[in-house]
Amino acid sequence: MKRMGVGNGVFIVLMFVVMAQGENVWALEYNVGDSTGWIVGPVNYTIWAASNQFHVGDTLVFSYDKQFHNVVEVTKEKYDKCTSAAPLAYYNDGNTTVVLKKQGSHYYICGFPGHCVAGQKVKITVLPLPAAGPSPPPAPAPSPPFVVLDKGNSKSNTFPSVPLHQLASAPLLAALMWALIVFHLF
Structure with a gap:
């Protein structure tokens, strides 16, 4: 395993801060x-x-x-x-x-x-914030593509649109953050 630098440490701290926010991460503001x-x-x-x-x-x-x-x-x-x-x-x-x-x-x-x-x-x-459950049926219009970086190589992928509040489950958020941490370290 490679040695963790300052940048990696900051990344991990930020991930823990995001995870600690729990459901409030997805709160919206309405004018x-x-x-x-x-x-x-x-x-x-x-x-x-x-x-x-x-x-x-x-x-x-x-x-x-x-x-x-x-x-x-x-x-x-x-x-x-x-x-x-x-x-x-x-x-x-x-x-x-x-x-x-x-x-x-x-x-x-x-x-x-x-x-x-x-x-x-x-x-x-x-x-109430909806509990994580089955995903809604895909939207009829295609979602816009975005780039996922893979250790410096970019790949164009298309993912279905999901309202942010449907992703606000603490276990899902924690799993996502751990996956990002592991990916970033290795």
């Missing part, structure tokens, strides 16, 4: 309303939320002008009535970050008068 942000008007937040799939550990980012908007987490009843009295959480910093810590429905409105009624509200349904 509420995409590039438009958290405003009254052109964004239909119901459609926006339905076009995304949120999981435990993901982050919502609400970007808004704090002079005219805020973010209020409320119960379903208060969401339906557009009332911000006795909120579960209240934010008014202009760039609110909310980590989705538990599965289920979460309700956010703007507490400024008339904004919620005008559509500035969003229901976020948070799913």
